[in-house]
Amino acid sequence: xxxxxxxxxxxxxxxxxxxxxxxxxxxxxxxxxxxxxxxxxxxxxxxxxxxxxxxxxxxxxxxxxxxxxxxxxxxxxxxxxxxxxxxxxxxxxxxxxxxxxxxxxxxxxxxxxxxxxxxxxxxxxxxxxxxxxxxxxxxxxxxxxxxxxxxxxxxxxxxxxxxxxxxxxxxxxxxxxxxxxxxxxxxxxxxxxxxxxxxxxxxxxxxxxxxxxxxxxxxxxxxxxxxxxxxxxxxxxxxxxxxxxxxxxxxxxxxxxxxxxxxxxxxxxxxxxxxxxxxxxxxxxxxxxxxxxxxxxxxxxxxxxxxxxxxxxxxxxxxxxxxxxxxxxxxxxxxxxxxxxxxxxxxxxxxxxxxxxxxxxxxxxxxxxxxxxxxxxxxxxxxxxxxxxxxxxx
Numbered sequence: 001x002x003x004x005x006x007x008x009x010x011x012x013x014x015x016x017x018x019x020x021x022x023x024x025x026x027x028x029x030x031x032x033x034x035x036x037x038x039x040x041x042x043x044x045x046x047x048x049x050x051x052x053x054x055x056x057x058x059x060x061x062x063x064x065x066x067x068x069x070x071x072x073x074x075x076x077x078x079x080x081x082x083x084x085x086x087x088x089x090x091x092x093x094x095x096x097x098x099x100x101x102x103x104x105x106x107x108x109x110x111x112x113x114x115x116x117x118x119x120x121x122x123x124x125x126x127x128x129x130x131x132x133x134x135x136x137x138x139x140x141x142x143x144x145x146x147x148x149x150x151x152x153x154x155x156x157x158x159x160x161x162x163x164x165x166x167x168x169x170x171x172x173x174x175x176x177x178x179x180x181x182x183x184x185x186x187x188x189x190x191x192x193x194x195x196x197x198x199x200x201x202x203x204x205x206x207x208x209x210x211x212x213x214x215x216x217x218x219x220x221x222x223x224x225x226x227x228x229x230x231x232x233x234x235x236x237x238x239x240x241x242x243x244x245x246x247x248x249x250x251x252x253x254x255x256x257x258x259x260x261x262x263x264x265x266x267x268x269x270x271x272x273x274x275x276x277x278x279x280x281x282x283x284x285x286x287x288x289x290x291x292x293x294x295x296x297x298x299x300x301x302x303x304x305x306x307x308x309x310x311x312x313x314x315x316x317x318x319x320x321x322x323x324x325x326x327x328x329x330x331x332x333x334x335x336x337x338x339x340x341x342x343x344x345x346x347x348x349x350x351x352x353x354x355x356x357x358x359x360x361x362x363x364x365x366x367x368x369x370x371x372x373x374x375x376x377x378x379x380x381x382x383x384x385x386x387x388x389x390x391x392x393x394x
Contacts, residue, residue, distance in 0.1 A: 013039040018130065018144045018188040020222070026140025034140050037064055037132060041193070048076075049090045049105035051127065052197060060108055060127045062196055066142065068134040072242055073166075073381045074175075075373065078131070078145060078182070083221030084152055085131055085145075086377075089176030098163060098174045109150075109176050113161035116150040116217065123214045126150065128196055129180060130188065146222055147188055147210065148180035153219040155179055166379050183209040184222040229357040236347035236367035237318060243372040245383050247318065247345050250371070253390045254315045264390070265313035265343035266292050268366065271374050275299075277306065291333070308338045316346035318368065327352040331361050339364065345371060 008016050010025045013036055027034030037043060043050035043064045053060035065087055067076040074088040090105035091098055099106050108127070115122035129148035135141040151160040160179045165172055185207040195203035202211055209220040238244050254261045262281055270276045279294035291312040298305040312330040314322050322344050334340040339362040342348070347367050348356075356363050380386045 010034075010036060010039065015190060016040065017190050018193075020144060020146050020186055023135045023141050023143050024132075026142075036140060036142055037066060041130070047090075047103060049103050049108070051108065053127070055104035055107040055111075058111060058125070061199065061201075062193070063108060063112075063127045063129045064132060065129055065148070066132045066134075070134075072240065072376060075376045075381070077373070077377075078133075080182075080224040083182045083184075083223040085148055085180045085182055087178045087180065089178065091173065091175040094168050094171035094173045096173070098176070106176050109161060109178050112150045113157075113178065116160070117157045120215055123217065124201065126214075128188075128201065128210060131180075131182070144188075146182040147185045147207065149183055149210070149213045149219065150178070150180055151217070151219070152179055152181045153221075164379070181219045182222045183207070183213065184220045185209055186222075230350060230353045231365075231367070232350070233321070233347050236369055238369050238372045242382070243369070244318070246372050246375065246380075246386050247368050249383050249386055250345050250390065251315060251317055253387070258315050261315035261345075262292060262311075262313040265366075266294070266311060268343060268371055268374060269311060269341055271378055272366070272370075279311070291330075296339075308335075309341055310334055310338060311341040311343065314342070314344040314346070316344055318346055321347050321349040322352060323349045324352045324355065327356055327363070330363060331356070334362070338362075342366065343371070344368070 006022055008022060008024045010027045013024055016024065024036045024040055026036045032046065035046070037050060041052070041062065041064055043052055043062065048066045050064040050066065051060045052062040067087070069076065074092055076088060077086045079085070089109055090101045090103050099110060112126045115126045129150070131145040131148050132142040133145055135143040162177045163174045164177050165174055188207070189205050192203070192205035192207065195201065195205050202214060212218040212220060238247065250264070254264070266279050273296060275297045277295035277297050279292045282291050282293060291310060293308065293310050296307045296309055298307065310330065310333045312326065314326060316322065322342065327342065327348065330340045330342055341364045343366040345368050348365055353365065356365070375381070375386055375389070380389050
């Protein structure tokens with residue numbers, strides 16, 4: 001088996017293997033026939049949920065998940081460092097019951113995740129999921145991101161597939177939030193795709209990580225630890241106008257009473273770190289900083305280990321960075337066997353960030369982009385929704 005070229009031309013798609021990060025070109029005729037996924041896998045030419053087989057009869061053999069990353073209300077996200085992909089189901093507007101969607105994508109999610117936690121025979125009926133993302137701002141080309149298995153080693157059956165509520169135009173409705181593991185399979189061969197479609201997913205061409213998952217629910221994740229430990233200003237701030245407006249709304253909400261941002265910062269941290277226990281507010285200081293001390297609890301529930309942490313909250317505008325003075329204050333408050341949390345609506349200056357990382361201080365840095373992404377993951381994807389959250393008392 002040979003690796004596909006980094007860029008696979010449209011004319012070669014029908015016989016191509018799938019290599020992680022390779023780009024598969026779209027056509028140039030200007031019609032729906034330009035869609036590369038249809039030519040590549042014959043799984044339809046539109047939508048984020050495509051498949052071969054019938055969800056109604058439980059005979060889906062292959063699923064393609066496609067995301068452009070442009071739907072801010074439903075922020076599908078790939079965490080390459082952890083090898084986890086978060087995907088939102090296809091009930092994204094009011095008017096349908098959770099499983100009564102036109103493409104029946106949520107039925108596939110429901111059945112696949114139920115089988116994930118059953119026995120080998122059930123998992124053998126789970127279709128392989130293939131993840132593709134939009135490759136460029138224009139055109140139809142797509143990038144292959146990997147082979148997905150439902151669930152993750154660290155997630156229980158209650159956590160890997162969740163029915164969450166959203167509200168749009170005053171109407172409440174449910175959709176799924178699903179967590180997949182990206183398996184350590186650099187190339188999905190055309191030979192295996194053929195075996196899968198013939199009903200033989202554990203054939204001779206089956207990748208070992210998929211076979212291990214089917215037989216024992218073992219997750220061999222494709223992880224890519226970041227070589228960068230210091231994020232740039234650009235990486236710390238939102239990349240879209242709505243995200244910038246969300247941060248501006250938070251900043252304006254606390255104008256003139258900056259120390260009140262501490263309670264908001266604690267709640268944001270709780271959204272990210274659900275094992276956070278009790279917290280106690282500390283007094284405000286002259287430079288408008290304020291923080292909290294708290295406890296983070298590690299399972300098992302019958303014998304938990306508690307870690308103390310100290311949190312520093314800084315409600316700054318996008319042109320004002322957190323500098324060495326602020327990070328040094330947090331470091332000085334972080335005692336032996338404690339960790340620190342810095343939450344800012346802005347960004348941390350490169351010098352301060354570098355000193356924290358170079359000296360290996362146990363400090364979690366939560367910047368503007370992290371805040372926006374966390375709020376969106378919890379359903380607050382517009383300025384109005386965030387403003388309502390801020391005034392609700394949380």
